[in-house]
Amino acid sequence: MKLIIRTYNLKLKHPFTISRETHTIQPSLIVELQSEGYSGFGEATSNPYYKITVDSMKANLEKIIPFIESVTNETPEEFWQKAHQFLQHDMFALCALDLAYNDWYARKQAKKLYELWGYSTDKNPMTDYTIGIDSIEKMVSKMKELPWPIYKIKLGTKEDIAIVTELRKHTNAIFRIDANCGWTVDEALHNAIELKKLGVEFLEQPLKADNWEGHKQLFENSVLPIIADESCIVEEDVAKCHNHFHGVNVKLVKCGGLTPARRMISQAKKLGMKTMVGCMTESTVGISAIAHLLPELDFVDMDGGLLLAEDIATGITLNDGVIQYSDLHGTGVTLIS
Structure with missing residues (x-):
């Protein structure tokens, strides 16, 4: 099996601001695995919060080329277990590799990935569209630029209620709020009351990731459901989030790919928690992989490709x-640049 690595600086349509950072470019690493006349594609984006760079992912993948070249016909689960031994310190790189292998494996079976898993797509949830922090005027403008049935609004400012109050004047869409660890317990409890009046569906990660006592208080007292993001990174975090959050937002790049994400989603469902998968501003390569998990999800945030000035794949x-699937097998991805 041959490994091909490509790196990109994905330019965003607008500066993208959350409670802790702003960026206009999203560095991304694309993995292609070639074998037996088939190619599979995977992606992972860089992230300063988790101290992950494209260069570090590339270096870690290049170190294990002998392992990749030795792969024959393992199942995706078997492949992930073996690759995890080499990349357990870099789940982002493992994600790109896992996505590519799942894509390759399904294409070889002449099936779409969700078909290989036996999923029915009849009741797929719709994706939200994210509005990053900005002046209220610019946030309204971004919303008007792309009318959408569900908006995910980034907050974590001193004007949060004023922002949502103004946005609500311009749409009847469902609102979801992501504070990216930007609130205190008291702020979250107060804001939840006001935001519920404004048609907000849930709050995502209001508190810092390790504030478990605070998470418990919110879980027990918030008038809106609370979804974990930064507090739910890898598989063992799902159990920790039980009775501290009403649901979990699984990110493929953080947990190491589709293979562990499916296990996390299954565990969350067994614990009676809501299930969500979110993106990390991936191109259509990563977003198309997320799409095959839709039948198992209550919510999804897979708007990464829409945030880009120019995509690199179909x-x-x-x-x-x-969400409409490609006619191609696997995840349905084709690189265009």
Whole structure:
């Protein structure tokens, strides 16, 4: 099996601001695995919060080329277990590799990935579209630029209620709020009351990731459901989040790919928690992989490709929140640049 690594600086349509950072470019690493006449594609983006760079991922993958070249016909689960031994210190790189292998494996079976897993897509959830922190005027403008049935609004400012109050004047869409660890317990409890009046569906990660006592208080007292993000990174975190959050947002790049994400989603469902998968501003390569998990999800945030000034691949398409799959097998991805 041959490994090909490509790196990109994905330019965003608008500066993207959350409670702790702003960026205009999203560095991304694309993995291609070639064998037996088939190619599979995977992706992982860099992230300063988790101290992950494209260069570090590339270096870690290049170190294990002998292992990759020795791979024959392992199942994706077997492949992940073996690759995890080499990349357990870099789950982002492992994610890109796992996505590519799942894609390759399904293409070889002449099936779409969700078909290989036996999923029915009849009741897929719609994706939200993210509005990053900005002036209220610019946030309204971004929302008007792309009318959408569900918006995920980034907050964590001193004007949070004023922002949502103004946005609500311009749409009847569902609102979801992501504070990216930007609130205190008291702020979250107060804001939840006001935001519920404004048609907000849930709050995502209001508190710092390790504030478990605070998470418990919110879980027991918030008038809105609380979804974990930064507090739920890898598989063992799902159990920790039980009775501290109402649901978990699984990120493929953080947990190491589709293979562990499916296990995390299954565990969360068994614990009676809501399930969500979110993106990390990936191109359509990573977003198309997420799409195959939709039948197992309550919510999804897979708008990464929509946030880009120019995409690097084709695959799934999004129309008014509804996801349409490619006609191709695997994840359905084709690189265009």
